Amino acid sequence: MNCIFGIDIGGTEIKIGKFHYDKLLLKTSIKTDVSDQGKRILADVFNKIDELSQGDNIVGIGVGVPGPVVKGVVNGCQNLGWGIVEAEAIIKERYPDARVRVLNDANVAAIGEMAAGSAQKYRDFVMVTLGTGIGGGIVINGEVYEGATGAGGEIGHIQILNAKQRRCNCGKFDCFEKYASATGLVTTALELMQGRETKLHDLEVSSKNIFDLAKTGDEVALAAVNQMVDVLAGTLGNIAAALNPEAFVIGGGVSKAGSFLLDKLVAKFREVAFYPVADTEFVLASLGNDAGIYGAAYVARK
């Protein structure tokens, strides 16, 4: 039997899916060994592939990594301890008969939603992952847009203010993700709750609690959510004006707020976006943490 492996390498865990064409046969995960500059990561992946292939003919291996990638070369990856790693060539050397693709993890997640999730009817869309930070994947004509240095889709670092208010991990100030990620929402709530009455004073100020309280009408929580929505709508409106995608696919932990967030976001977007792009569709991602293995398998299959 022919099989394809879809692999999503994260900073703590490596998810591995074995597929027969587009059908997921099994999935498993191993720990990411980041010691010694991550030198053992690919060897560990190879061992697991060999164990799981069980004599099947490996025709494709797709891999997502948490760093910029251009044409199969990883351009530095802090979470794994990697510098420049020619990952596609290394994997190809070990599995010369397989079709091998290595892409950025946010990009393979976007492709995964197109392959098996809520973006199946789109070929031009932007995936927006709202978690601790904000990740993005730009898909044009069914293909990931990597950009010249692999930073294509890094929408979390669009600067939305010029006020030097919130410093980002990237070293700059006032990046999109400092305002519209889970972390950004918490920062905003902590600012707004000073000297004001809110049930947030009795709870852990987490993104989930802020959304839950906002739904009950807590004014401070609602104000924090609304600020987040304003930034999201404005920035996605700008992205839409540049790319004019068919849709935005919203994923990540924050998207668990579901229709409460999406309805607000869509309403605000329609209001603020440039008129020819104001009807851009919005959908919630549906594959969760499995998007990466589906996308990795898809790009290795094509």
Ligand SMILES: [Zn+2]
């Ligand atoms: Zn930044």
